[in-house]
Amino acid sequence: MRQLSVIFKRELASYFATPLAYVFLMIFLVLSGVFTFYLGGFYERNQADLTVFFGFHPWLYLFLVPAIAMRLWAEERKSGTIELLMTLPISRAEAVAGKFLAAWVFAGLALLLTFPMVLTVNYLGEPDNGAILTGYLGSWLLAGSYLAVGGCMSALARNQVIAFILAVSVCFLFIVSGFPMVLDLFSAWAPQGLVDVVASLSFLVRFDAISKGVIDLRDLLYFLSFIAAWLAATAVVIDLKKAD
Amino acid sequence: MIELRQLTKRFARHTAVDALSLTVRPGEVLGFLGPNGAGKSTTMKMLTGFLAPTSGTALIQGFDIQTQTRQAQRLIGYLPEGAPCYEDMRVGAFLGFIAEVRGYRGEEQRRRVARVVEQLELDRVLGQTIDTLSKGFKRRVGLAQAILHDPQVLILDEPTDGLDPNQKHQVRELIRGLAADKIVIISTHILEEVGALCSRAVVIANGRLVADDTPLALERRSRYHQAVTLVSDEALDSEALRALPGVAGIERNAREHSLTLLAAPGQVIYPQVSELIRQRGWAVRELDVERGRLDEVFRNLTRGEAA
Numbered sequence: 001m002r003q004l005s006v007i008f009k010r011e012l013a014s015y016f017a018t019p020l021a022y023v024f025l026m027i028f029l030v031l032s033g034v035f036t037f038y039l040g041g042f043y044e045r046n047q048a049d050l051t052v053f054f055g056f057h058p059w060l061y062l063f064l065v066p067a068i069a070m071r072l073w074a075e076e077r078k079s080g081t082i083e084l085l086m087t088l089p090i091s092r093a094e095a096v097a098g099k100f101l102a103a104w105v106f107a108g109l110a111l112l113l114t115f116p117m118v119l120t121v122n123y124l125g126e127p128d129n130g131a132i133l134t135g136y137l138g139s140w141l142l143a144g145s146y147l148a149v150g151g152c153m154s155a156l157a158r159n160q161v162i163a164f165i166l167a168v169s170v171c172f173l174f175i176v177s178g179f180p181m182v183l184d185l186f187s188a189w190a191p192q193g194l195v196d197v198v199a200s201l202s203f204l205v206r207f208d209a210i211s212k213g214v215i216d217l218r219d220l221l222y223f224l225s226f227i228a229a230w231l232a233a234t235a236v237v238i239d240l241k242k243a244d
Numbered sequence: 245m246i247e248l249r250q251l252t253k254r255f256a257r258h259t260a261v262d263a264l265s266l267t268v269r270p271g272e273v274l275g276f277l278g279p280n281g282a283g284k285s286t287t288m289k290m291l292t293g294f295l296a297p298t299s300g301t302a303l304i305q306g307f308d309i310q311t312q313t314r315q316a317q318r319l320i321g322y323l324p325e326g327a328p329c330y331e332d333m334r335v336g337a338f339l340g341f342i343a344e345v346r347g348y349r350g351e352e353q354r355r356r357v358a359r360v361v362e363q364l365e366l367d368r369v370l371g372q373t374i375d376t377l378s379k380g381f382k383r384r385v386g387l388a389q390a391i392l393h394d395p396q397v398l399i400l401d402e403p404t405d406g407l408d409p410n411q412k413h414q415v416r417e418l419i420r421g422l423a424a425d426k427i428v429i430i431s432t433h434i435l436e437e438v439g440a441l442c443s444r445a446v447v448i449a450n451g452r453l454v455a456d457d458t459p460l461a462l463e464r465r466s467r468y469h470q471a472v473t474l475v476s477d478e479a480l481d482s483e484a485l486r487a488l489p490g491v492a493g494i495e496r497n498a499r500e501h502s503l504t505l506l507a508a509p510g511q512v513i514y515p516q517v518s519e520l521i522r523q524r525g526w527a528v529r530e531l532d533v534e535r536g537r538l539d540e541v542f543r544n545l546t547r548g549e550a551a
Contacts, residue, residue, distance in 0.1 A: 006344045010330075017332040017373075080328030084389070087292040087324070088345045089317040242294070 003090045007098025008105075015068075015106050028064055028110045035060060036117065048125025053117055054135045054211035058175055058203055061146050066167035068106060069150025070160045072099050073238065077158050082242055092235045100144075100151055100231055107143040111136060131213025138210030141223035142203060146171050148230035155237040171203075178202025245269055246291070246397060246427055250300035253286050253451075260286040262451035263300065268444075270396070273423045275442030275459070276431040279546050283451040284431040285325050288401050291429070292322045304397055318346075321395035325402055327386025331375035335366055335385055338374060339392065346393040360388040363418065380411040387415065391422060398428045404437060416441050435538040439463070449546040463536030465544075467492075470507035472517045475499060475530035484524070488516045504534075 015021040032053065036042050040052030076082035085095060121127045150167035157163040176182050177198050186195045199205070206219040248266040252259070261283040268274050276284050289295040291302055293313040302309050304316040330338055339360065343353045361367055364384040369377055374385060383403070390398060403419065404412040419428060419441060432438065438445050439459045447455040447462075455462060463469060474480060480503055486494050490511035495504040507513045514533050521528050 002347075003345060006341065010333075010341050013337070014330070014332060079331060080324060080326055081330055083289070083294050083324040084322075084328055087294050087317060087320070087322045088342070089314050090345060091314065 004094045004098045004101075007090065007095055008102050011099050011102030012105060015102070021106070024064070024068065025110050025113060028060070029113055031060055031064075032056065032114055032117075048121050048127040050117060050121055050127070050132050050135055051212065053114075054139055054207075057139050057142060057211075058207060061143055062168060062171055062175065065107065065143055065146035066150040066153070066164045066171065068103050069147050069167055070154050070163040072103060072151045073155040073234070074157055074160045074163045077155075077242065078160075082238075086238075086242060092238060096151075096231050096235045096238070100147060100227075100234075103147050103151070104140075104144045107147060108140050111140055111143065128213060134213045134215050135211040137215075138207050138219075141210070141220070141227075142207050145174075145203065145223055145226050145230075148227040148234070149174070152230050152234040152237060155234050155241065174201060174203050176202070178204045245303075245305060246429070247303040248287075248291075248300070249302065251287065251290060251297055251302055252299045253283075253290060253295060254298040260451050261290070261297075261448075264448070264451070264453055265300075266446065266453070266456070268427050268429065270425055270427055271423070272444050273419070273428040273430065273442045275438040275445045276429055276448070277433065277435070277438060277445055277542065278431075278448040280433065282448050282546070284448065285401055286451075287448075288322075288399050288429070288431060289324075292320055292399055293317050294324075318393075319395055320397045320399055321390035321393065322398075323386045323390045323400045323403055325405075327383045329374045329382065329385055329389065332373060334371055334373050335377070336361075336370040338385065339366075339388060342389045342392055348393075356392055360392050363391070364388045380407055383407060383411070383415065387418065396426055398422060398426055400428070400430045402431055402433075404432070404434065412437075435542060439538060447542065447545050454545045455541075459538070460535070462541050463538055466534075466536030466538070466541045467506055468504070468534045468540065469536035470512055470514070471504050471534045472507070472514055473497070473504045473530070473532045473534065474502065474517070474521075474528050476501045477527045477529060480526065481524070484520060485517065488513060488520060490516060 035056040036053040040056060042052055045052065073082070076085060086092075118129075118132055121132070122129070146167070149170050150163070153166040153170065154160070154163040157166060179202075183195055183199055186198055206222050209216060210219055246266075246268040248264050251261055251264045253261040264283075264287060276287070278284050286295065290297050291304070291309060293309050293316060296310060305319055307316040307319070309316050330341075333341070336357070339357045340353065343356050346356075348356050361370065364387060366381070366384060366388060369381055374382060377385065387400075387403065390400065398419075400419070404415050407415065416437065419430070422428070430437070430442065442459055445455070445457060445459050445462050446453060479501060482494055482503060485491065485503065485505055488505075490508050490513045491505050492508040492511075493506040495506065496502075497504055505513060505517060518531065521531070
């Protein structure tokens with residue numbers, strides 16, 4: 001696993017090699033602020049918590065996270081460096097995990113930079129800082145889940161734009177799978193068990209719980225196994241598609 | 245030693261490499277020849293563990309590329325076709341990354357990078373990002389990456405493709421310098437390179453091996469082997485030349501008063517020809533003996549297969 005850290009370092013540095021990373025960070029910070037204060041009515045609610053802030057994350061991530069993930073593998077395949085990478089003495093698992101972790105840490109960094117939000121809410125009132133912390137944890141896990149999906153789509157498509165669109169679509173499915181309108185589609189014909197399965201796949205329900213400060217081991221396990229499953233899928237896809 | 249055992253790769257519609265068996269020993273520089281699409285690159289991709297063979301396998305110094313991929317890859321330095329590198333990285337950082345992947349840390353890492361930088365004269369561009377480099381420099385970075393760990397096996401896919409003559413010369417000199425006690429496999433479709441660089445030439449067409457010989461022996465297969473070309477100021481007596489012992493045929497060249505006499509297999513005709521010239525007192529300006537034309541041999545070997 002020594003190689004993992006080498007890949008991780010190279011990948012993380014590559015985010016900052018171009019202005020793209022800074023643009024991304026700016027957009028993320030501005031949008032999360034706009035969403036919270038204007039759309040979310042942060043002041044009008046008159047409550048010292050970050051519920052609205054976290055509440056917008058699933059939607060904010062839907063477009064921003066696939067934008068980080070889309071280049072992960074598509075670019076390697078397009079430029080041919082995948083041949084270089086895969087002929088170095090690195091296992092596939094190390095390459096997949098190293099790339100993913102770098103993207104995840106980058107997303108974490110973006111999240112950390114929203115700290116003025118925490119300062120604001122602490123200045124205005126007396127929030128439950130434990131709940132805010134779990135909110136951040138949940139949000140980071142959510143970003144990781146989106147990234148794992150996006151990475152897999154990036155391995156699937158050679159074109160970054162297609163990788164982006166695929167990732168947005170798949171993530172969207174996992175958001176809406178908890179919505180009544182989707183569940184109604186199933187409940188008409190499917191057994192209740194299947195409907196429950198579809199509902200339980202949704203990010204939203206689990207993320208809501210965590211972001212409100214409720215840490216359920218099952219929710220943590222959901223996110224972690226979700227990430228692991230998509231990473232495993234990525235490794236398989238790379239094996240199948242790397243030569244194309 | 246590299247051993248290919250019935251190495252085969254089938255894609256959905258065609259067989260790219262068809263039961264290729266081959267052994268390469270240390271000290272050999274093997275030129276891998278073939279028309280585009282003959283399966284050269286696919287073979288190299290399998291040898292380096294990038295592609296999995298459909299059937300058969302290859303051993304790199306005894307390590308099976310399918311089951312002991314990691315061990316085999318540690319011994320190989322590989323320059324993929326087109327020398328892909330991480331374009332947004334600086335040359336120094338890129339080589340540092342490769343050194344780290346190869347397991348070098350600290351002082352050893354610096355020493356390794358410094359050595360290849362010197363070998364390939366990269367010191368001028370160390371701080372530049374790779375996408376700003378010229379083609380020649382990019383290729384050199386690719387080569388630096390391949391030889392950084394001083395590998396026992398060097399696999400280079402078209403190392404001089406697209407370089408200018410000076411750069412080609414430089415790359416060849418470098419490869420020649422590295423070749424001692426290593427196994428070097430070079431794919432190319434530039435035939436002059438084979439004669440200049442390789443101790444052994446393997447020709448493949450449609451994934452099958454069609455010739456495996458030294459470049460000299462390959463040249464000997466040419467009908468121009470030992471052919472004599474004359475250029476004169478006046479008309480030559482082609483009948484007299486044709487009648488010489490050992491002359492198998494005569495060809496008129498595009499230049500005026502220029503003839504090429506083909507030698508019968510195994511015959512040397514130069515002494516007879518020069519003797520006749522002396523007797524007749526012809527004013528012959530040029531008189532050349534040919535070793536054989538590789539491009540002609542190459543065409544004959546690969547054309548039948550490609551059709």
